[in-house]
Amino acid sequence: MDKDESLHHLxxxxxxxxxxxxxxxxxxxxxxxxxxxxxxxxxxxxSNLSSPSPTHLNAADNRQSSMTELSSDGHALTMHDLxxxxxxxxxxxxxxxxxxxxxxxxxxxVAPLSQSxxxxxxxxxxxxxxxxxxxxxxxxxxxxxxxxxxxxxxxxQGQDPDLSCIILExxxxxxxxxxxQPQTLDATKILPLxxxxxxxxxxxxxxxxxxDLLAWSSAxxxxxxxxxxxxxxxxxxxxxxxxxxxxxxxxxxxxxxxxHVNSGRVLPENITTSDGVELAHLDLKPEAPCGSECFLLxxxxxxxxxxxxxxRSDLKLxxxxxxxxxxxxxxxxxxxxxxxxxxxxxxxxxxxSTAIQPSQSHNVxxxxxxxxxxxQEFTPVSPCHHAGPCSESSQCECFIQHxxxxxxxxxxxxxxxxxxxxxxxxxxxxxxxxCGPKCPCVREGRECEPxxxxxxxxxxxxxxxxxxxxxxxCQLQLGYFKATEVRKSEWGQGxxxxxxxxxxxxxxxxxxELILEPTLITRDQVARFRGRNYVYGLDxxxxxxGSNAGNASRFINHSRxxxxxxxxxxxxxxxxxxxxxxxxxxxAGSELFLDYGNSFFDQGTQxxxx
Numbered sequence: 350m351d352k353d354e355s356l357h358h359l360x361x362x363x364x365x366x367x368x369x370x371x372x373x374x375x376x377x378x379x380x381x382x383x384x385x386x387x388x389x390x391x392x393x394x395x396s397n398l399s400s401p402s403p404t405h406l407n408a409a410d411n412r413q414s415s416m417t418e419l420s421s422d423g424h425a426l427t428m429h430d431l432x433x434x435x436x437x438x439x440x441x442x443x444x445x446x447x448x449x450x451x452x453x454x455x456x457x458x459v460a461p462l463s464q465s466x467x468x469x470x471x472x473x474x475x476x477x478x479x480x481x482x483x484x485x486x487x488x489x490x491x492x493x494x495x496x497x498x499x500x501x502x503x504x505x506q507g508q509d510p511d512l513s514c515i516i517l518e519x520x521x522x523x524x525x526x527x528x529x530q531p532q533t534l535d536a537t538k539i540l541p542l543x544x545x546x547x548x549x550x551x552x553x554x555x556x557x558x559x560x561d562l563l564a565w566s567s568a569x570x571x572x573x574x575x576x577x578x579x580x581x582x583x584x585x586x587x588x589x590x591x592x593x594x595x596x597x598x599x600x601x602x603x604x605x606x607x608x609h610v611n612s613g614r615v616l617p618e619n620i621t622t623s624d625g626v627e628l629a630h631l632d633l634k635p636e637a638p639c640g641s642e643c644f645l646l647x648x649x650x651x652x653x654x655x656x657x658x659x660x661r662s663d664l665k666l667x668x669x670x671x672x673x674x675x676x677x678x679x680x681x682x683x684x685x686x687x688x689x690x691x692x693x694x695x696x697x698x699x700x701x702s703t704a705i706q707p708s709q710s711h712n713v714x715x716x717x718x719x720x721x722x723x724x725q726e727f728t729p730v731s732p733c734h735h736a737g738p739c740s741e742s743s744q745c746e747c748f749i750q751h752x753x754x755x756x757x758x759x760x761x762x763x764x765x766x767x768x769x770x771x772x773x774x775x776x777x778x779x780x781x782x783x784c785g786p787k788c789p790c791v792r793e794g795r796e797c798e799p800x801x802x803x804x805x806x807x808x809x810x811x812x813x814x815x816x817x818x819x820x821x822x823c824q825l826q827l828g829y830f831k832a833t834e835v836r837k838s839e840w841g842q843g844x845x846x847x848x849x850x851x852x853x854x855x856x857x858x859x860x861x862e863l864i865l866e867p868t869l870i871t872r873d874q875v876a877r878f879r880g881r882n883y884v885y886g887l888d889x890x891x892x893x894x895g896s897n898a899g900n901a902s903r904f905i906n907h908s909r910x911x912x913x914x915x916x917x918x919x920x921x922x923x924x925x926x927x928x929x930x931x932x933x934x935x936x937a938g939s940e941l942f943l944d945y946g947n948s949f950f951d952q953g954t955q956x957x958x959x
Contacts, residue, residue: 359527360519360539367518371511374565454841457881460898465926466607468862468894471871473497479875486878494871510563516542516553518566525570546586584663584685588670589616597732598757600826600922609731609924616666639679644693652691660687664695669736670759717766720751722793724918724925728890732757732923739766755923756800770801774820784822795920797822824855825921825928831856833941835904844904844941850931856914856941859885859902859927861895872896882949887918888925902929907949908942916943 474497480486492499519540523529531544531554545552554572596606638645656664664685678693685692721727730746732755739745739760747754753768754760760767773784784790784805790797797820799807805820807827832847833856850856861883864872869884869892876882876896883895883903895903905914914929929943 356529356533357537357539360523360529360534360537363522364515364519364540367515367522371515371518371565375511378565454837455879455881456842456904457879457896459895459903462860462898462900464608465860465863465893466898467609467891468864468868470865471495471868472500474500476500480878487874491871491874494874513542513553513557514563514565516540516544517557517562517572518568520544520554521566521570521572522568524573531573585616585666588666592616598923600757635677635679639682639689642682642688642690644678644690646690649690649694651694652688656687656691656695660685661695661699664692665699668696668699717748718751719753719766721753721920724794724888724920725886726889727752728888729755729920729923729925732759734759739764756798757923768795768801770798770803772804773797773802774804774806784820788822791822793920794918796824796826796922798922799823821853825858825919825926829855830858833857833901835901838906838940840906842904843906844901846935846937846939846941848937850935850939852931852933854931856929856931857900857902859893859895859899859916859929861885861893861899861903862897863887863891864894865890866892869894885916885927887927891925893927905929905941905943907945909944911942912944913939914941914943 473495475492475495476499478488478492478499481488520531520534523534524531531552534540535543535545535552543550543552544554546555554574557572594604596603596609598606598609601609635643635645664681664687667681667684678689678696681696682689682692727750730750730752733739733745733747735743735745737743739748739754741748745760746752747758747760747766752766754764754766755768758764758767771784771788771790773788784797784802786792788797790802797805797807799805802820805823807820807823831850831854834845834847835842836845837843838845844857846856864884872884872894873882876884881896883899885893885895887893913932913935915932917928917930918925919928929941
């Protein structure tokens with residue numbers, strides 16, 4: 350047996366032994382945990398009570414418990430096992446007398462949302478079977494909609510905590526008893542879970558610091574240290590973590606964002622100084638030196654020691670992430686952990702040797718084609734990030750989908766595909782009229798953006814007379830919602846105004862899960878059975894479903910004769926959002942009604958009210 354075969358045999362043998370020990374320990378642990386639930390004085394309290402005989406129990410009988418009323422404020426629960434044993438337990442019950450109440454109208458409870466969440470598709474395995482005990486519901490046909498069956502049959506839904514405990518114990522034993530490092534174990538690919546960091550993912554030894562370890566093994570020795578990327582690679586590693594963790598939409602920038610899809614951008618492994626990069630604005634000067642090593646101080650001739658190729662590549666990587674940023678060498682020095690004057694020296698060296706100059710125009714198309722006017726015909730994409738101009742050769746998603754580049758995109762500021770906003774408030778006369786039908790933002794179904802529509806007034810909601818002086822084409826992003834209340838209506842529950850609303854004013858945003866068409870189809874059977882559907886079409890890919898998560902807008906009832914609201918889809922800072930707007934002036938106390946549309950109903954037509 351050679352060295353590699355001997356190593357593999359040792360790992361497999363240890364893995365098998367730990368596996369057996371863990372599940373032998375788990376069975377006894379579960380028995381003790383269940384026994385601890387019994388009341389310590391239950392036997393004494395129930396000494397005068399007769400317990401049902403468990404002799405009738407057999408392997409096919411599922412009646413393994415009996416309930417005996419102890420008093421008005423307690424019950425005795427006796428649990429039997431198939432071996433003939435019985436464990437009595439006292440359950441204290443408080444009696445509460447209430448007057449009879451009329452049943453509430455049937456509605457589903459949902460998780461409250463402040464913004465829609467991007468759900469996409471339901472998992473291919475069914476989390477649970479709805480209405481399984483209701484004979485009228487064909488749950489078998491509903492299960493068939495899920496290709497992978499049920500969730501409890503899928504062992505790969507998440508990381509098995511039992512398996513994590515076993516792998517950690519294997520790594521601990523092999524490290525202390527045989528001197529094997531976690532990197533060596535990962536290299537064999539025998540263990541099913543990675544112990545050390547990869548380029549983009551933490552290993553099990555790092556993740557274990559975020560959880561409570563299950564103390565099941567009495568063997569001595571600490572876990573081996575979690576191997577982290579070498580210090581020389583920490584900058585790239587931290588940048589990748591930031592890009593992966595934080596939302597790329599600048600209006601959001603939330604960690605683990607639930608409203609936008611992360612582009613999954615992966616930084617290139619190697620960037621050489623010969624690779625082209627566009628740089629700008631390094632001629633900006635700070636007001637004062639950042640320290641004793643600031644580039645503003647005279648006398649610097651160059652770095653004391655030449656940077657390594659990796660360090661120079663890291664600097665270029667930082668600059669390439671935002672080529673037209675206004676970052677000063679003082680700021681870059683903090684990121685690169687290098688003296689300011691050295692960062693300035695190598696940054697200017699990169700500009701001198703770059704293969705792509707900022708003067709090269711991005712206007713590769715004089716008349717670009719755009720198809721992002723009708724929300725039913727397109728879906729917003731993640732901000733583009735690529736080298737060179739937006740074109741098919743650079744695999745720019747905005748170019749491929751015929752969309753405008755948004756302000757979150759990483760392309761050049763002079764890219765001809767960029768949305769420029771409006772200039773409706775450039776003079777007093779235009780400002781008085783506001784953004785009307787001729788406004789390019791209004792015409793293309795967009796809300797005005799503060800960073801682009803510089804002449805529009807954007808006033809915070811808590812500012813006095815804010816709504817009267819603010820551009821009316823930015824109500825969703827500023828949160829100009831009306832106060833509403835859910836209460837009993839002629840059609841069950843309804844949504845009512847608590848304040849006056851003028852025609853055209855935003856009342857509420859329709860919120861829910863953003864789901865794709867396959868999920869809409871699988872959920873339709875349940876929606877039809879319960880007789881309530883909360884889905885609104887959003888764009889060419891997504892629908893907004895308020896069935897499981899949403900807000901009070903889901904209680905707005907349908908009416909063709911009393912309709913006083915309308916739903917409009919706006920592109921707001923790169924996202925499609927559904928706003929409910931007043932069709933006419935309404936007083937406080939008015940119930941809100943929408944026309945759901947013919948497609949909402951099975952037959953395509955419906956009575957005037959529903």
